[in-house]
Amino acid sequence: MKLRQIISLILISVAIIAYQLNIMQIFSIMQWYHFAYMVIAVALMGFGTAGTFLAIFRQYLLKKFECILPWIMLLSGISMSAVIGLAQLPVFRFDSYLLFSNSSHIFKLIGTYLLFIIPFFFAALAIGLIFIRYVELIGKLYFANLLGSGLGGFAAIILILIFYPAEISGIIGIFPILASIFVFNKKDKALFSIIVFFAIGFAVFFSLFPFEITLSQFKSLSKTKNLPNSEVILRKNSPYGLIEVISSPALRYAPGLSLTYTDKLGAVSGLFINGDWSGPLINLSNKDSLYILDYTPAALPYRISKRENVLILNSGTGKDVQHSLANNTALVTAVEANGTLISLLQNELAGYIDSVYNGPSVLTKITEPRTYLFTDKKNYDLIILPELGAFGGTSGLYAIQENYLLTIESFNQMWNKLADNGVICVTSWLDYPYRNSLKLLAAMTEVLFNAGINNPVNHIASVRGWGTITFVFKKTPLTSGEINSVKDFCNEMLFDPVILPGFNKDELSQYNILQDEKLFDYVDIILSNQRKEFIEQYDFNIKPPTDNRPYFSQFIKWKSLPHLAELFGSDAVPFFEIGYIIVVITFFQIAVFVFALILLPLFKISSQREYRLWTVLYFSGIGIGYMFVEIVLIQKFILYFGNPVYSVAAVIAFMLICSGAGSYYSSNFNLERRVSLKVFGIIILLLLLYSFLLTPILQSTISALFLIKIIIAFFIIGFPAFAMGLPFPLGLRFINLKNDSLTPWAWGINGSMSVLSTVLAVIFAVELGFSQVIIFAAGAYMISLFSGVRTKN
Numbered sequence: 165m166k167l168r169q170i171i172s173l174i175l176i177s178v179a180i181i182a183y184q185l186n187i188m189q190i191f192s193i194m195q196w197y198h199f200a201y202m203v204i205a206v207a208l209m210g211f212g213t214a215g216t217f218l219a220i221f222r223q224y225l226l227k228k229f230e231c232i233l234p235w236i237m238l239l240s241g242i243s244m245s246a247v248i249g250l251a252q253l254p255v256f257r258f259d260s261y262l263l264f265s266n267s268s269h270i271f272k273l274i275g276t277y278l279l280f281i282i283p284f285f286f287a288a289l290a291i292g293l294i295f296i297r298y299v300e301l302i303g304k305l306y307f308a309n310l311l312g313s314g315l316g317g318f319a320a321i322i323l324i325l326i327f328y329p330a331e332i333s334g335i336i337g338i339f340p341i342l343a344s345i346f347v348f349n350k351k352d353k354a355l356f357s358i359i360v361f362f363a364i365g366f367a368v369f370f371s372l373f374p375f376e377i378t379l380s381q382f383k384s385l386s387k388t389k390n391l392p393n394s395e396v397i398l399r400k401n402s403p404y405g406l407i408e409v410i411s412s413p414a415l416r417y418a419p420g421l422s423l424t425y426t427d428k429l430g431a432v433s434g435l436f437i438n439g440d441w442s443g444p445l446i447n448l449s450n451k452d453s454l455y456i457l458d459y460t461p462a463a464l465p466y467r468i469s470k471r472e473n474v475l476i477l478n479s480g481t482g483k484d485v486q487h488s489l490a491n492n493t494a495l496v497t498a499v500e501a502n503g504t505l506i507s508l509l510q511n512e513l514a515g516y517i518d519s520v521y522n523g524p525s526v527l528t529k530i531t532e533p534r535t536y537l538f539t540d541k542k543n544y545d546l547i548i549l550p551e552l553g554a555f556g557g558t559s560g561l562y563a564i565q566e567n568y569l570l571t572i573e574s575f576n577q578m579w580n581k582l583a584d585n586g587v588i589c590v591t592s593w594l595d596y597p598y599r600n601s602l603k604l605l606a607a608m609t610e611v612l613f614n615a616g617i618n619n620p621v622n623h624i625a626s627v628r629g630w631g632t633i634t635f636v637f638k639k640t641p642l643t644s645g646e647i648n649s650v651k652d653f654c655n656e657m658l659f660d661p662v663i664l665p666g667f668n669k670d671e672l673s674q675y676n677i678l679q680d681e682k683l684f685d686y687v688d689i690i691l692s693n694q695r696k697e698f699i700e701q702y703d704f705n706i707k708p709p710t711d712n713r714p715y716f717s718q719f720i721k722w723k724s725l726p727h728l729a730e731l732f733g734s735d736a737v738p739f740f741e742i743g744y745i746i747v748v749i750t751f752f753q754i755a756v757f758v759f760a761l762i763l764l765p766l767f768k769i770s771s772q773r774e775y776r777l778w779t780v781l782y783f784s785g786i787g788i789g790y791m792f793v794e795i796v797l798i799q800k801f802i803l804y805f806g807n808p809v810y811s812v813a814a815v816i817a818f819m820l821i822c823s824g825a826g827s828y829y830s831s832n833f834n835l836e837r838r839v840s841l842k843v844f845g846i847i848i849l850l851l852l853l854y855s856f857l858l859t860p861i862l863q864s865t866i867s868a869l870f871l872i873k874i875i876i877a878f879f880i881i882g883f884p885a886f887a888m889g890l891p892f893p894l895g896l897r898f899i900n901l902k903n904d905s906l907t908p909w910a911w912g913i914n915g916s917m918s919v920l921s922t923v924l925a926v927i928f929a930v931e932l933g934f935s936q937v938i939i940f941a942a943g944a945y946m947i948s949l950f951s952g953v954r955t956k957n
Contacts, residue, residue, distance in 0.1 A: 168346040168347060169294060169298075169346065169347055170304075170305075170308050171343075171346050172237065172343035172344070172345075172346040172347045173291065173294055173305065173308045173309055173312065173343075174308050174309075174311060174312035174315070175312065175339050175340065175342055175343035175346070176237060176240065176287050176290055176291060176312070176339065176340045176343045177291070177308070177309045177310070177311070177312025177313045177315075177316060178312045178313070178315050178316040178319055178339050179240070179241070179244065179287065179316065179336050179337070179339035179340050179343075180284065180287050180288075180313065180316060181312075181313045181314075181316030181317050181319075181320065181816070181820075182316040182317075182319045182320040182323065182332075182336045182339075183244055183283065183284075183333070183336045184320075185316075185317065185320035185321075185324075185812075186320060186323070186324070186329060186332045186333060186336060187248075187280065189324065189329045189405065189406070189438070190248060190329045190330070190333075190377060192405060192438045193329065193377055193379065193405070193406055193438045193439050194251075194377055194378065194379055194380065194439075195259075195260050195380055196260060196380075196440075196562075196743065209277075209281055209284075209754065209757055209758070209761075209916065209919055210280075210281045210282070210283070210284025210285035210286075210287070210288050211284060211288040211912070211915025211916065211918070211919065212757075212758060212761045212762075212912050212913075212915045212916030212919065213281060213285050213288075213761060213912075214284075214285050214286075214288035214289040214291075214292050214912065214915070215288070215292060215761070215908055215909060215910075215911045215912010215913065215914075215915055215916065216761045216762075216764050216765050216909070216912050217285075217289060218289065218292045218293070218296060218908030218909075218911070218912065219765035219905075219906075219908045219909035219912060220764070220765055222296065222905065222907075222908050225293060226293075226296065226297060229293060229297050230347075230349050231349055231352075232293070233290060233293055233294070233344075233347050234344040234345075234347050234348040234349065234356065235344070236286050236289050236290045236293070237286070237287075237290050237340045237341070237343045237344035237347070238340070238341060238344045238359065238360070238363055239286045240283055240286035240287040240290060240340040241337040241338065241339065241340035241341035241343075241344070241363060241367060242337065242341075242363050242366060242367070243282045243283040243286060243337075244283040244287075244333055244336055244337035244340065244367075245333060245334045245337035245366055245367040245370045245371075246366075246370065247279055247280060247282060247283055247333070248330060248333040248370075248374075248375060249370060249374070249375035250279060251276055251279055251280070252375045252376065252377065252378050255272070255275065256272055256275045256276050256279055257272060257378055258270075258272035258273045258276060259380050259381060259382065260380060260382070260742060260746070261380070261382045261739075261742070263742075263746070264735070264738040264739070264742070265735070277753075286340075287340060288915065290340075290343075291309060292908060292911050292912070295309075295896070295907075295911060296907055296908050296911070299896060299897065299900045299904075299907060300897070300900075301831075302827075302893040302896045302897055302900075303827050303828050303829070303830040303831035303893045303897075304827075304828055304831065306824065306827035306828075306889070306892060306893050307824035307825065307827045307828035307889075308824070309824070310820040310821065310823050310824030310827065310889065311820070311821055311824045313816075313820045314816060314817040314818075314819075314820035314821040314824070315817075317812070317813050317816040317817050317820075318813060318817060320332075321403055321813055323335060323336070324401060324402070324403050325401070325402070325403065326401075327371075327401065328374070328399075328401050328406070329377065329401065329406060330374035330375055330376070330377050331371050331372075331374045332371075333370065333371075333374075334367045334368060334369070334370035334371030334372075334374065335367070335371050337366075337367040337370070338364060338367045338368075341360060341363050341364055341367065344360065345360060348360075379439045380439075383439040383440065384436060384439065384440055384441035385408060385410065385436045385439040385440070385441075386439070388410050388412065388415065388434055388436070388441075389410065391412040391414045391415055392412060392413065392414050393412055393413055393414070394410055394411070394412040394414075394415075395410065395411050395412070396408055396409070396410055397409050397410070397411050397433065398508070398512060398513065400504060400508060402502065402503075402504035402505070403504075404437065404501070404502045404504065404505070405437040405438035406437065406438055406439075407435065407436070407437055407442075407504065407505060407508065408435070408436045408437075408439075409433055409434070409435050409436075409445065409513065409516075410433065410434050410436065411431075411433040411434075412431070413431050414431070415431055415432055415433065415434055416429045416430075416431065416432065417429075417432045417434075417444035417446065417456070417483075418456060418459075418460075419460055419462070419551065419555070419591075419593075419631065419632055420460045420461055420462075420591075420593075420628075420629040420630065420631040420632030421456070421459055421460055421629070422459040422460065422629060422657040422658060422659065423629075423630070423657075423658045423675070424459070424656070424657055424658055425456075425459040429456070430447075432444040432445060432446055432447075433445040433516055435480075435481050435505075435513075437502075437505075441554070442480055442481060442505075443480040443481030443482075443483055444481060444483055445481055445513060445516040445517050446481075446482075446483055446486055446517060447515075447516060447517065447518050455490060457483065457484075457486075457487040457490075458487070458490070458491075459657060460591075460629065460632065460634075461591060461627050461628060461629050461632050461633060461634035461659055462484075462487070462551075462589070462591045462632070462634055463487075463491075463653070464589065464625065464627055464634045464636050464650070464653065465546050465548075465587050465589045465636050466487075466488075466491040467649055467650070467652075467653040468587070468625065468636065468638075468642075468646045468649050468650060469545075469585065469646060469649075470491075470492070471488065471491065471493050471545040471546040472493065472494045472495070472545050473493075473494065473495050473497075473542070473543075473544050473545050473546075473583070474488045474493045474495070474496045474497070474544060474545065474546045474547075474548065475497045475499070475542075475544040475546070475547045475548070475581070476488065476496060476497065476498050476499065476547075476548045477499050477533035477536075477537075477547065477548065477549055477550065477569060478499070478500060478501070478533055478549070478550040478569065479498035479499060479500045479528075480500060480505070480550065481505075481509065481517065482498070482509060482517050482520045482521055484548050485498050485520050485521070485526055486517065486518075486520050488546075488548075489520065489523070489525060489526075493525070493546075494525065495525055495527065496525060496526045496527070497526075497527045497529060497542075497544075498521065498526055498527070498528050498529070499529045499531065499533045499536045500528070500529075500530060501530065501531060501532045501533070501806065502530075503530045506521060506528060506530055509521050510522055510528075531806035532568075532802065532803060532805075532806040533569050534568045534569055534574055534577075534803050535803055535804070535805070535806030535866065536806070537574065537577040537578065537581070538577070538803070538863065538866045538867065539866060539867045540581070542581070543581055543582065543583045543586065544581055544582060544583060544586055545582075545583050545585065545586050545587075546586060546587055546588075546589060547578050547581065547582065547586070547587075547588045547589070548589050548590070549569060549570070549588070549589070549590040550569075550590075551590075551591050551592070551593070551632075552570075552590065552591070552592035552593065552600050552604065553592050553593035553595055553600045554593055555593055555631060558717075562717045562743060563715065563717050563718040563719070563720070563741045563742075563743040563744035563930075564715060564718065564743055564744055564747055564926055564930060565715075565717065565743075566714045566715065566799060566802075567709070567714055567715070567716040567717065568711060568714045568802070568803055570604070570607060570709060570714075570716040571607075571708075571709045571710050571711050571714050571716075572607060572610055572611065572708050572709070572710050572711075573710060573711045574711075575588070575607055575608055575610075575611040576611055576614070579611055579615065579637075579639070582639040583639070584639060584640060585638070585639065585640055586638070586639050587636045587637060587638045587639070588608070588636070588637045589634065589635070589636050589637075590604060590634070590635055591632050591633070591634040591635075592604060592632065592633055592634075592635075593631060593632055594628065594631060594632060594633055596679060596680065597680075597703070597704065597732075597740075598680075598682075598683050598686060599704050599706060599719045600717075601633050601635075601683070602683075602686055602687075602690065602702075602704075602706045603705075603706040603707075603708070603709075603716065603719070604635065605626075605635065605687060605690050605691075606690050606695065606699060606706050606707070606708050607708035607709065608624075608635065608637050609690055609691060609695065610708050611637075612624075612637070620691055621663060621665055621691055622641040622642060622665050623637060623638050623639075623640070623641055623642065624636065624637055624638070624642075624663045624664075624691075625638070625642060625646075625647075625650050625661075625663060625664050626661065626662040626663040626664070626687075627650065627653065627654055627659045627660065627661050627662060627664075628659060628660055628662050628676060629657070629658075629659050629660075629676060630676050633662060635663075641665075642664075642665055647664060647665055647666060650664055651664070651667075654671075658674075658675040658676075659675065659676070660672060660673060660674055660675055660676050662683075662684070662687060663687060663691070669684075672684055686698070686702075703721065703724040703727055703728060704719040704720070704721060704724065704740075705718060705719050705720065705721050706719070710933070711803075711859070712933035712934050712935055713929070713930065713932075713933045713934070714799075715929075715930050718741070718744055718930055719740070719741060720740060720741040720744055720745070725737060728740065744930065747923060747926055747927065748927065750923060751920070751923040751924060751927060754919060754920050754923060755920060758916040758917065758919070758920050761912060761916050762780065762909075762912075762913055762916065765909045765912075774902070774903055775899060775902050775903050775906060776906065777951075778899075778951050779899055779906050779909060779910045779913065780913060781947055781948065781951035782891075782895050782910075782948045782951045783892075783895060783910045783911075783913040783914040783917070783948075784913055784914075784917040784944075784947070784948075785944045785945055785946075785947040785948030785949075785951065786888075786891045786892055786895070786914065786944070786945065786948050787913070787914040787915070787916070787917035787918040787921060788917050788918070788920070788921040788924070788941070788944040789847075789851075789888070789921075789941040789942070789944035789945040789948070790823075790888055790918065790941075791918045791921040791922050791925060792921055792925050792928075792937050792938065792940055792941035792944065793819075793851065793884060793888065793938065793941045794815060794816070794819055795922065795925045795926070795929070795937070796925075796929075796934045796937050796938050796941075797815045797819070797881060798811055798812055798815045798816075799811075799929075799934055800858060800859065800862060800934070801814060801815055801862075801877060803862070803866070804862045804866055804873060804877065805870075805873065805877075814874070814877050814881070815881060818877065818878055818881040818882055818885065819881055819885040820885075822881065822882040822885035822886045822889065823885045823886065823888055823889030824889060825886055825889065826885070826886040826887060826888065826889025826890045827889040827890065827892065827893045829886075829889075829890070830889070830890045830893045830894050830897075831893075833890070833894060835894065835897060835898050835901065839894070840891075840894070840949065841949070843887065843890045843891060843894070844891065844945055844946070844948065844949035845949075846887045847884065847887045847888055847891075847942075847945050848942045848945050848946055848949070850883060850884045850887065851884065851938050851939070851941050851942040851945070852938075852939070852942050854884065854938055855935045855936075855938040855939050855942075856935075858880070858938075859935075861880065862880075891945075891948060892914065895910065895948075896910060896911065921944075925937055928940060
């Protein structure tokens, strides 16, 4: 094998990972978080398809290896450039909300699945051909593959910082085209050179003149653009998503506004990230806008007492910062993870928010809020969490999106950072059936009981308007003066108390009548000793989330679906939690596809039965186990680094590179059973230890310098990753020695099960927790270990 083939393998591996990450961002913009994840998983089925294709046509492909390989790489590059644009065509463009009400969108979704398989199929076919052709060098080849994949993660982040998502696909498409140049057949030099020239031109054209990304009609940005005279005044890409600012004279911001407000509402500009509403840009010089939040339930903590030192978590566009300053707060600490957003608000957009982030009374911290809670040592009079839910609900679109800020552990940290009279404040949109408000109250009540407070009512004040409800949790019991201030606030603004020590039951619905007043009964039960029984029996999952299961917006209980269908109708049930339901449905779709790909080659290799069962079990186990570990590590390091971009980059890069090093080292091993026992024994032991020790280790070192944390992360990720890089090349060498016709099938099984496991890991994490996912990963490697292999002694 020549160096140029190694280089081509690295280049196409770079393209695959970079293309995956770019698709994730594009589908986050077009649809929502869960579909970005699902489409990537299905697109990766190209690996399984390629494995099946190799298993069936192995002899012909190897015979034509030198002739076919460059053309396959070319097709991969061309399709990477074009597929994003093709997905915008009406024939493929589906909408999440319409999948359960319009059957045509189901076929469009399937078409989208098949469309995105194409570039991955060709790229995987090229890699698989190289693996099979030089299987005796699989350790070194797999190292090159993983090294390129790790570099692809870094390349994607760099491209995202410089270009818009639609432009990036054309740039990434150039990598496989360049890879083809290194392996082309010199006999076809003239024709191939012409094709390469046009292919590069094709990719450059799609980069310079990209297709417009079409958003779901139900996205916040889509609806805002329909307002009169709407205009995009700024667009900026970032690793956190595409930031867009829209202005319109018809755009107003008044969440849960009091019925007593009679003045004119000033127009505001709106900021969106990946097409989702992020917050308003309110100019403090506009008096109508300046005090608008004082006419909402969110003003409750300022009406109870004056606040000198305020902490705002996920400060976003700065509306809560402005509100705090308008109430004469001496110092505001604003914590926001999106550094690009803060930079825009401090510079290009400073005039839209009256430079609030540049003021002397505002201390800005660019990090994940939970990471800040781990490292900060100060106490605060008021801690404000971001607003929950949305006007009209979200149909469970964010059910599988992790939220570490609303877990029991997070509330415990906030509670410990309160000054003696300090409070935690959070506002939620009222949804029906009741979910957000009840889960939030359940979480905070759990913290109060754990703190030894047996009568939590004395520490909570909650008021609601026509659309929102605000909770204030106080470190010490509410005084009579503070209780009277809450009552005065309600009477002045025509709000109703929900929780308040000593209030009269008749005061619950004076001004804002609820459709279902069972909310008050539910609140009373959650504040009592019967809360655990009620939480268990309630139709929705309102059990307080934890760091191990940080899915605050996941409410569906599968056992409750028949009852919900009876109450609200079967057509309404999917829209209670469309995000999670789509994940589960996609899992079954992928499972059917995976098993079809696994079974199809059996018709070709039916006469060669030896080692077939071992091949399935061995390569399925290591594929599932590897992806389970990767997903859990990404989640764990989000809190550690305080930035999801750093987490993804570090975990993917360190895992792939260290696994590649393990693969390279595997060339030194003989194919003996005792070697397998040692390798799998080390992997399983490490994973079982990590399920218990990983979180304490990360939490104990989270305050270290960033460079030190990088080094710690490298070793934490590197140790298991190195060991997990050994089984695949060892297994491929073994099966090639015993029954070489199964070699491409084995590679395809590993790829297919890796894809299936990405979806399965999410389901396990939601239902059981991340620690259990690692234990399941150890179990998957155990299946590979005891799959029945018999190597020579």
